[in-house]
Each structure stands twice: as C-alpha cells, then as structure tokens.
Amino acid sequence: xxxxxxxxxxxxxxxxxxxxxxxxPRVTLLxxxxxxxxxxxxxxxxxxxTCGACTVMVDGRAVYSCxxxxxxxxxxxxxxxxxxxxxxxxxxxxxxxxxxxxxxxGFCTPGFVVALRxxxxxxxxxxxxxxxxxxxxxICRCGTYEQMRxxxxxxxxxxx
Amino acid sequence: MAEGWPKxxxxxxxxxxxxxxxxxxxGLAKYTYDINRPGMLHGVIVRCPYAHARIKAIDxxxxxxxPGFRALTILGVSRDGVxxxxxxxxLTYTPAAKKKAGQEERITVTVNERVTLIKNHKxxxxxxxxxxxxxxxxxxxxxxxxxxxxxGEEIAAVAADTEEHARDAARALRVExxxxxxxxxxxxxxxxxxxxxxxxxxxxxxxxxxxxGDVEAGFREADAVVEATYGVPxxxxxxxxxxxxxxxxxxxxxxxxxxxxxATVATAQQLAARFGLPAARVNCITHYMGGGFGSKFGPDxxxxxxxxxxxxxxxxxxxMLDREAEITTAGNRPSAIGTVKIGGKKDGTITAYAVDCxxxxxxxxxxxxxxxxxxxxxxxxxxxxxxxxxxxYINAGAARAMRAPGxxxxxxxxxFAIDDLAARLGIDPLIIRRKNLPPNNxxxxxxxxxxxxxxxxxxxxxxxxxxxxxxxxxxxPGQGNQVGSRRYGIGMALHTWxxxxxxxxxECFVIIGRDxxxxxxxxxxxxxxxxxxxxxxxxxxxxxxxxxxxxxEIGESRFGQSSGSGGSTTCPSQAPAALRAAQAARDELFxxxxxxxxxxxxxxxxxxxxxxxxxxxxEWTWKEFCARLGMEEARGRGVWSLGIANEPGNEDISSxxxxxxxxxxxxxxxxxxxxxxxxxxxxxDCGLVVNRLTCESQVAGGVIMGLNYALFEECIxxxxxxxxxxxxxxxxxxxxxxDMPKITVHLQDMPERGVIGIGEPPVISxxxxxxxAVFNALGVRVPFxxxxxxxxxxxxxxxxxxx
Numbered sequence: 001x002x003x004x005x006x007x008x009x010x011x012x013x014x015x016x017x018x019x020x021x022x023x024x025p026r027v028t029l030l031x032x033x034x035x036x037x038x039x040x041x042x043x044x045x046x047x048x049x050t051c052g053a054c055t056v057m058v059d060g061r062a063v064y065s066c067x068x069x070x071x072x073x074x075x076x077x078x079x080x081x082x083x084x085x086x087x088x089x090x091x092x093x094x095x096x097x098x099x100x101x102x103x104x105x106g107f108c109t110p111g112f113v114v115a116l117r118x119x120x121x122x123x124x125x126x127x128x129x130x131x132x133x134x135x136x137x138x139i140c141r142c143g144t145y146e147q148m149r150x151x152x153x154x155x156x157x158x159x160x
Numbered sequence: 161m162a163e164g165w166p167k168x169x170x171x172x173x174x175x176x177x178x179x180x181x182x183x184x185x186x187g188l189a190k191y192t193y194d195i196n197r198p199g200m201l202h203g204v205i206v207r208c209p210y211a212h213a214r215i216k217a218i219d220x221x222x223x224x225x226x227p228g229f230r231a232l233t234i235l236g237v238s239r240d241g242v243x244x245x246x247x248x249x250x251l252t253y254t255p256a257a258k259k260k261a262g263q264e265e266r267i268t269v270t271v272n273e274r275v276t277l278i279k280n281h282k283x284x285x286x287x288x289x290x291x292x293x294x295x296x297x298x299x300x301x302x303x304x305x306x307x308x309x310x311x312g313e314e315i316a317a318v319a320a321d322t323e324e325h326a327r328d329a330a331r332a333l334r335v336e337x338x339x340x341x342x343x344x345x346x347x348x349x350x351x352x353x354x355x356x357x358x359x360x361x362x363x364x365x366x367x368x369x370x371x372x373g374d375v376e377a378g379f380r381e382a383d384a385v386v387e388a389t390y391g392v393p394x395x396x397x398x399x400x401x402x403x404x405x406x407x408x409x410x411x412x413x414x415x416x417x418x419x420x421x422x423a424t425v426a427t428a429q430q431l432a433a434r435f436g437l438p439a440a441r442v443n444c445i446t447h448y449m450g451g452g453f454g455s456k457f458g459p460d461x462x463x464x465x466x467x468x469x470x471x472x473x474x475x476x477x478x479x480m481l482d483r484e485a486e487i488t489t490a491g492n493r494p495s496a497i498g499t500v501k502i503g504g505k506k507d508g509t510i511t512a513y514a515v516d517c518x519x520x521x522x523x524x525x526x527x528x529x530x531x532x533x534x535x536x537x538x539x540x541x542x543x544x545x546x547x548x549x550x551x552x553y554i555n556a557g558a559a560r561a562m563r564a565p566g567x568x569x570x571x572x573x574x575x576f577a578i579d580d581l582a583a584r585l586g587i588d589p590l591i592i593r594r595k596n597l598p599p600n601n602x603x604x605x606x607x608x609x610x611x612x613x614x615x616x617x618x619x620x621x622x623x624x625x626x627x628x629x630x631x632x633x634x635x636x637p638g639q640g641n642q643v644g645s646r647r648y649g650i651g652m653a654l655h656t657w658x659x660x661x662x663x664x665x666x667e668c669f670v671i672i673g674r675d676x677x678x679x680x681x682x683x684x685x686x687x688x689x690x691x692x693x694x695x696x697x698x699x700x701x702x703x704x705x706x707x708x709x710x711x712x713e714i715g716e717s718r719f720g721q722s723s724g725s726g727g728s729t730t731c732p733s734q735a736p737a738a739l740r741a742a743q744a745a746r747d748e749l750f751x752x753x754x755x756x757x758x759x760x761x762x763x764x765x766x767x768x769x770x771x772x773x774x775x776x777x778x779e780w781t782w783k784e785f786c787a788r789l790g791m792e793e794a795r796g797r798g799v800w801s802l803g804i805a806n807e808p809g810n811e812d813i814s815s816x817x818x819x820x821x822x823x824x825x826x827x828x829x830x831x832x833x834x835x836x837x838x839x840x841x842x843x844x845d846c847g848l849v850v851n852r853l854t855c856e857s858q859v860a861g862g863v864i865m866g867l868n869y870a871l872f873e874e875c876i877x878x879x880x881x882x883x884x885x886x887x888x889x890x891x892x893x894x895x896x897x898x899d900m901p902k903i904t905v906h907l908q909d910m911p912e913r914g915v916i917g918i919g920e921p922p923v924i925s926x927x928x929x930x931x932x933a934v935f936n937a938l939g940v941r942v943p944f945x946x947x948x949x950x951x952x953x954x955x956x957x958x959x960x961x962x963x
C-alpha cells in the first residue's frame with residue numbers, strides 16, 4: 001500500500017497570524033486548521049462539502065474549508081469565526097445571532113456567521129433575500145432558522 | 161412547606177440571552193470534537209462493509225507496520241483473567257468470568273505479536289507477566305467466526321499519530337468475510353416471516369396487542385368508517401457534532417474523557433465499570449455539546465475503544481465518528497407503518513379505532529411506536545379501540561431514542577385517520593378533535609394535567625385557530641385556493657408529553673464568595689437547550705443578580721449527581737435543584753453575616769443587587785454584604801428528583817404532562833409534486849417558563865425538526881448491497897433556511913404548575929399537521945412520509961382525484 005508523499009512544511013495566514021505546520025499534501029484546509037493548528041471554530045460535520053459548518057473566508061470569499069487542500073491556501077488570507085470577536089467585542093453578525101438566539105447547540109453557527117460576514121463584506125447593502133441565499137449552503141439541525149431570519153432582518157436594518 | 165418559586169419574578173420567565181452564545185457564535189467554545197490534547201492520537205474504527213457477514217480471517221500484521229501506527233484493539237474479544245502459568249511463549253489463565261459456578265476453566269494462549277496483554281492499564285510483554293497477575297488478554301484470532309449484523313458494525317479500532325495515518329492503518333487491517341443473507345427492507349420480512357438474519361429467532365416478532373370496549377360494535381354504530389395504511393420511515397438523528405470522545409489516562413491511573421454526551425455521569429460510570437476504576441476516578445467533561453436528540457447516552461463502542469486505545473498507546477486518543485458512521489451506527493429512529501380503521505358519527509364522535517402496525521428498530525431492539533398511547537391523545541375519550549404491533553428486524557444499526565420516542569409515529573397513525581374520517585363525514589376535522597378530547601378528571605389535584613387537560617386542549621385549539629386564521633382558511637379537502645398549479649391547504653394535529661423531573665437525583669451547588677462572586681455548579685449537560693443559562697437565571701433570581709454575572713460550571717461528572725438529558729427531564733430537575741441550592745446558599749450567607757452586622761437572619765432579605773434588613777431598613781450592596789463573610793464562603797446544595805417533586809406541597813415547583821396543538825399551512829404544486837410549508841402555528845403549554853427566549857427557541861426548533869420529518873428525512877437502503885444509499889448530508893435531506901415557513905410560537909404559561917420540560921413535545925405533531933394540510937390541499941391522502949415530490953405525484957397518479 002502506498003502512503004503518498006510525506007508531510008511538507010506550510011505557512012498559513014489565519015486570522016492575521018502567520019502559522020506554520022507540517023501536513024501531508026492530502027490534508028484539507030479544514031483538517032489543517034483543526035488538527036494541526038488548533039483553530040477549531042470551523043467544524044467538521046458532513047465530510048463532503050454539503051453542510052457549510054466548515055465555512056471560512058479565504059481572501060474574503062466564503063469557502064467550504066473541507067473542499068480546499070491546505071497547500072492551496074498558502075499565501076491567502078484565511079479568516080475563521082474566531083476573528084469575529086476582538087477584545088470581547090462581537091462583530092455585528094455573531095452579535096445579532098446572540099441577541100436573537102439564532103443558535104442552540106451552536107455547532108453549525110460559526111459556519112453561518114462566517115458565510116453572512118463574507119456576504120455583508122461583499123455587499124454591505126445586501127437584502128434579506130440576498131443574505132438568505134448566502135447561507136443556502138449551510139444546515140442547522142436544532143432548527144434555529146426562525147431566529148436566524150430575525151438576526152438577518154436586524155443586520156439588514158443596521159446595514160451589517 | 162419548603163419555599164417555592166418567588167411570587168414576584170424579576171428574571172424568571174423573561175428573555176435572557178444564552179450565556180455561552182458569544183463563545184459558540186465565534187467558534188471559541190470547545191466542543192468534544194475540538195479538543196486537542198498534547199500528544200493526542202487519532203482513532204479510527206474498522207467497520208463491516210456488508211449488511212450481514214461472518215469474519216473468516218483477520219490479520220493486523222500490515223496495520224502494525226503503517227507509518228504513525230500506535231495502537232490497535234479488536235473489539236468484543238478481550239477477556240480479563242488471572243495468570244496461572246507462563247511457560248515459554250505459552251500463557252495460561254483463568255477467565256474472570258467463570259463459565260459455571262465451581263467449574264474452573266483454564267485457557268492457554270500462544271503469545272505472539274497479535275496477542276495483546278494489559279496489566280495495570282499498560283501493555284506488557286509476556287516477560288513482565290507473573291503468576292497471579294490480573295490481565296486483560298486480547299487474541300486477534302478470537303474475532304474469527306464473529307457474526308456481524310449490519311453494514312457499519314464495529315470490528316476493530318486503531319490509533320495513530322495523525323488522522324491520515326489512522327485511516328491508513330484502518331485500511332491496512334485485513335479482514336475476510338463470509339457474506340451472509342441480509343434483509344434491509346421491512347416488506348421483505350413481511351413476505352417471509354421465517355427469515356433469520358438477525359440475533360433474534362426470526363426477523364419478525366409478534367408484539368403486544370390490547371383492546372378496549374367492543375370495536376366491531378363501535379364500527380357498526382358509525383355513520384362512516386375509513387380504513388387506510390399510513391407510515392413513517394426510519395430516519396437518523398444527524399447530530400451535527402458526531403458521536404465520540406477524547407480519552408486521556410492520568411498519571412495517577414484515573415481517566416478523563418471529553419465526550420459528546422447527553423449524560424456525563426452515566427458515561428463516567430460506564431467507563432469506570434468497564435475499566436475497573438472507582439467511579440470518582442473518571443471525569444467526563446461535556447462543556448459544549450453539538451446535539452444529541454436522544455442518541456448520546458453513554459461512552460458507546462467508540463468511547464470504550466478510545467479509552468482502550470489510549471491506555472494501550474499511553475497517550476490521549478480522540479475518536480469522532482465520520483458522517484457515514486454517525487448515520488448508520490449511532491442511532492436510527494424506528495419506522496412505523498400501520499393500517500388504521502376509524503369510525504365516527506356525524507357529530508364528530510369517534511365510535512371505534514383499530515390500528516395494526518409494525519416497524520423496524522434495526523437489527524435489535526423493541527417496539528417502534530408507543531403502543532400504550534394509541535389512539536394517542538384521544539385514548540381516554542374513544543370508547544372502543546384495538547391496537548397491535550409487530551417488530552420487524554432488518555440488517556441496520558439499532559434504534560435509539562429520538563426526541564419523544566414513539567410519539568411522532570403515534571401522532572401520524574392517529575391524526576391522519578381523523579382527517580380522513582372528517583372528509584368522509586363531510587365535516588371540519590376540528591369538530592372531531594374537540595369532540596374526542598380526553599375528559600378532565602375532577603378527582604385529580606386541581607393543577608394537574610389530568611384535572612385540566614380537556615380545558616387546556618380546548619384553549620390551545622382556540623388559540624391555534626385564531627393565530628392560523630383556521631376558520632377563514634379551512635375548506636373541504638381539495639376545494640381550496642389554487643394559484644396556477646399550486647393548491648393550498650391547512651392541517652392540524654395534537655400531541656402530548658411528560659416532561660417531569662427525572663427519577664434519579666439531580667444536584668446543583670451554589671457558592672457565594674466573599675468578593676460577591678457566585679458560582680453555580682452542576683454535572684448536568686447543555687445540549688443546546690439552554691440549560692446553562694436556565695441554571696444562571698434561577699440563581700440570579702434568588703440572589704438578586706444579573707444572570708450574566710453568575711459563573712456557571714456545568715458538564716463535568718465530578719460536579720455531582722445528575723441524570724441523562726432524556727425525556728425532557730433536565731430543566732424540571734435542574735431548575736428546582738438550582739432554586740434549592742441558591743436558597744440554601746443565601747440562608748448560609750445570612751447565618752454567617754447576620755451576627756457581624758447585628759441583624760437577625762430572619763429579618764434579612766435580598767433585593768436586586770443588595771441585602772436589606774426588613775426590621776431596621778438598613779441596606780448593604782451585595783459586595784459589601786458578602787465581604788463580611790471574612791475568610792469564609794457561603795454554600796448551598798440543592799437536589800431534586802421526581803420523588804421530591806411528588807412530595808405534597810411541591811407540585812408548583814415542578815410537574816409534568818403537557819399538550820400542544822400545531823397548525824400547518826401549505827401549498828402543493830400538482831405538476832411538480834413539490835410541497836411548500838408557508839406557516840406553522842405551535843401552541844405549547846409549558847408550566848413555569850424559566851427563560852422565555854430559549855423556551856421559544858426550543859419550540860421553534862422542534863417544529864423545524866418535525867417539518868424535516870414531514871418533507872425530507874428518510875434512510876434509504878439498497879436491497880441488493882444492504883447498504884444505506886444516503887448515509888451523508890447530501891442525499892439525506894435536511895431543510896435549509898430557504899425551506900422554512902414562518903413559525904408562530906405561542907407559549908401557554910401556567911406558572912402554578914411549576915417547571916415542565918418541553919424539549920420534546922413541539923417536535924411531535926408537526927409532521928402530522930403538515931400531512932393533513934397536504935391532504936386538505938389535494939383532497940387526496942399522501943399516506944407515507946416524507947412527502948417528497950415523488951410520493952405526491954405517485955399518489956396523484958394512482959387515482960388521486962384533484963379538482
């Protein structure tokens with residue numbers, strides 16, 4: 001049985017910090033973040049790019065980190081949900097989620113929050129329908145969508 | 161009589177934000193899946209690829225040579241024993257579990273690299289073994305002959321330095337199988353009841369049956385009788401955080417696990433029992449938990465395996481299930497298919513109801529409906545009924561409890577029939593529901609469910625009718641609005657649930673520090689229900705604080721006694737425990753400080769942020785007062801259980817039994833078969849609400865899960881290969897934001913009934929209400945869930961008449 005080429009040293013810029021580790025080329029960005037760099041806000045749920053829980057921003061774009069290899073993310077600006085709180089001050093997106101209780105177990109929440117942040121960064125005037133479309137690729141199992149709609153409505157009113 | 165809930169409530173029942181909301185929304189909360197311990201290894205389980213097979217050969221030689229390999233365990237074959245002889249490479253031992261009393265069995269093993277010996281939680285070589293040692297002995301070849309009953313059944317587990325290496329090592333394990341006949345569809349068992357592809361004597365097991373009154377006479381009395389077959393499929397819990405844990409043996413021989421569990425205490429106890437440790441030496445930590453819904457009550461195969469691998473490797477091991485394993489092995493909700501006959505009079509009186517049903521719990525397990533509760537909420541009103549149930553075993557993972565076990569199935573088997581009967585009688589189904597509600601029992605205690613249930617249901621129906629504009633929107637089936645190819649309809653269903661305190665004691669501890677800080681500590685777990693915040697709300701109410709200032713330490717088994725979070729028992733157990741703990745801590749604070757401020761403890765009382773002497777009018781800020789504790793602190797312990805709740809005078813602290821009414825408004829596209837739900841009204845009685853924000857979230861979340869049952873969810877198995885075709889999140893459908901209707905939640909407060917758990921009830925009736933709304937839209941019953949476009953079109957094509 002062949003085991004592929006060995007680990008290679010990579011540097012990733014995660015939430016503004018340069019982090020280095022050794023990963024085999026087959027390691028996804030998600031697994032590199034979670035298993036090698038202890039950045040665990042991006043969650044592993046579906047294993048195949050269908051649930052959105054692993055969503056991160058790569059150069060400002062919402063990306064399923066399980067569908068990108070860590071090696072492909074070198075030199076790019078990677079941002080996870082952890083970047084949406086600075087000195088205890090919440091970004092408006094997670095803040096709206098907390099205020100409206102748009103989370104229960106919370107395992108899907110960072111993925112939703114990051115996807116919405118990316119959509120609002122791209123278009124701060126996004127409508128509710130546009131923001132709903134931005135999280136069309138995310139799944140919640142506890143059923144927090146009603147509260148999520150309220151959070152989205154508040155974000156739109158306040159201009160993200 | 162003990163002091164109950166405060167009559168004047170400042171925080172209780174208000175909307176309090178989840179204390180852990182910011183940590184969860186920004187990814188800082190560490191769930192089990194997120195735990196990375198120094199030197200931690202990753203574990204992977206080797207699973208049977210066939211639906212039914214027997215192990216013919218097994219060889220780990222290649223596995224042990226893969227890069228990064230650290231430990232292997234062959235599951236289900238290890239034995240504990242006492243060494244009686246060591247000669248050359250031969251080990252002879254007496255098994256700890258004796259065959260028969262008085263008959264001593266001796267087993268001799270040739271020790272090689274495929275035999276593992278464990279002494280004092282460490283792998284040892286034969287040289288380190290002495291006569292009299294107590295060992296765990298695992299002989300790989302003992303797995304030969306083991307019968308495996310479903311695709312995904314666990315065979316072995318490996319640990320390696322990285323997850324990639326662990327997968328390589330798992331793939332390298334050579335297992336040869338003798339493939340046996342399997343069955344993965346209920347109807348194949350019904351065709352041949354003598355099949356035997358499961359541990360039971362046959363795949364078909366006649367279940368229980370019961371009768372009340374004279375059913376045949378009841379049907380003769382009826383103005384109309386309807387008979388039809390309805391069904392719900394096997395579905396999966398689909399917890400977003402999969403099952404699993406991280407196991408770490410401590411230097412002093414204890415075990416710490418971070419587990420995604422609904423029961424920290426039971427998980428620790430089961431691990432302690434398995435590894436022969438005092439229960440106090442195992443700590444199970446569940447600070448954050450990514451959903452359970454009834455499927456996560458113990459270490460499970462993967463939990464024991466992680467702890468086993470960790471002691472063999474001498475390093476922490478994490479095993480989290482991948483999505484396929486999560487769906488195929490970690491819990492299915494059983495199916496239920498029933499032929500229902502119902503008869504009634506023109507005034508809506510149901511004269512008789514008969515149901516003959518079956519379902520599958522997978523390869524093992526029991527009933528798949530709650531047979532004692534059929535015809536569901538109407539059981540006590542319908543004079544003549546008959547019910548019977550059979551269990552059909554298939555080669556699939558075993559069923560686990562899922563959010564109100566048996567109730568969504570019961571609800572469909574009852575509520576679908578009611579609407580079909582109403583259509584035949586030509587009346588609004590609301591008339592039948594009202595006419596057959598269970599009666600109030602005037603002899604029951606005045607605030608109890610039994611004394612008030614008829615009144616509560618009637619009020620709930622009134623509220624639901626108003627909020628859904630039922631009178632304006634209901635029309636005879638198939639005769640409603642149509643816009644293009646879309647037909648509109650509205651449907652209703654009722655449910656019931658318990659929600660009492662747990663039988664086992666639940667503790668909470670409150671510690672007031674001399675700096676005024678307050679810690680609330682309990683071993684219970686917050687599955688996402690908001691229990692952490694509930695505990696803080698109760699303590700804050702009693703001690704005059706802001707809930708956000710309460711330091712909540714929850715989710716560690718070492719924090720005391722608690723029960724598993726099942727049956728909606730957690731809030732009605734833990735909120736009263738927190739109440740008692742806060743009251744006890746307050747009383748101790750008064751006792752300790754009163755002499756220092758020349759006050760009588762009986763005169764002291766708490767107001768928001770301060771302590772007041774009612775006699776003299778003196779006041780101290782909370783911090784000032786607590787500072788008088790000097791070198792001490794004030795502590796209180798609270799304990800609650802069903803037994804305590806049932807003591808006289810406690811019925812307004814916690815109780816149980818709730819009802820609920822839901823109404824769904826849908827449209828169905830008769831060209832594409834697509835069902836869209838536009839609005840759901842959920843009316844739920846809920847006793848004393850502790851945190852209105854999270855309580856409403858629970859109800860809305862239940863409705864959404866019920867909507868998923870109605871429209872999307874189904875485990876689909878391939879009859880030929882015996883494997884599940886949609887063991888993923890792509891073809892196992894769950895609704896997204898765009899699929900969601902408007903949801904109107906109405907909480908029916910009844911503070912006089914104390915705290916009642918409502919995690920489960922709101923999930924029950926949604927699917928039946930949606931199914932009835934589709935019937936109302938089309939005038940044709942789509943009898944099986946989920947109501948996919950294919951099923952809708954198939955029903956229409958098979959002679960369904962639409963206007």
